Amino acid sequence: MPVMVEDVMKLLCTLSEKRKMRVAFKHSLKGALVAGAVVFMGGLLGGPPGIVIGGLVGGLLGFWMMSGQFQPVPQILMELPPAEKRKLYNEVLAIMRHVNWDDLVQHVMQGKVSEPVQKLLAMLARYFIKKLPAKIRYDE
Incomplete structure (x- = not known):
């Protein structure tokens, strides 16, 4: 048979x-780019403390963008x-x-x-x- x-x-x-x-389709690149951009902007606007705050905010924003993508x-x-x-x-x-x-x-x-x-x-x-x-x- x-x-x-x-x-x-x-x-x-x-x-x-x-x-x-x-499976997550290649949207993860978007999350990483957004997180990196927010860290960069935080560094430009706030110096070293801005990098820390930008990293936190960017990481959370990237996480939020990717949640539910799998x-x-x-x-x-x-x-x-x-x-x-x-x-x-x-x-x-x-x-x-x-x-x-x-x-x-x-x-x-x-x-x-x-x-x-x-x-x-x-x-x-x-x-x-x-x-x-x-x-x-x-x-x-």
Whole structure:
């Protein structure tokens, strides 16, 4: 019985959910730029004390801009267009061509970190870092 695209997407969602994978797209650069700009302005306007105050205000402003930017990977995977889902499907099949699908599903469901599971995690991380420039975070 062939493995369907939906089955692969469900497996990736389950795997990323168990690992608590979250992704932030490259908005983090904006937060850093704002924080740096506020520190610079604080230094210009207030000298050394202004740098300290600018660092505090800029850091908080950058944090506020980035809060809520990390999204759960399962949510992003399910919102991908069909062409992107198909690309992920093909990558998973290439990695798993010599692995029993049922065994792989069992490892994912049980939280086992076998070699095939590690390869899937690495492939998923590469996908988000290269295809959709993003930063990945694993919550504990």
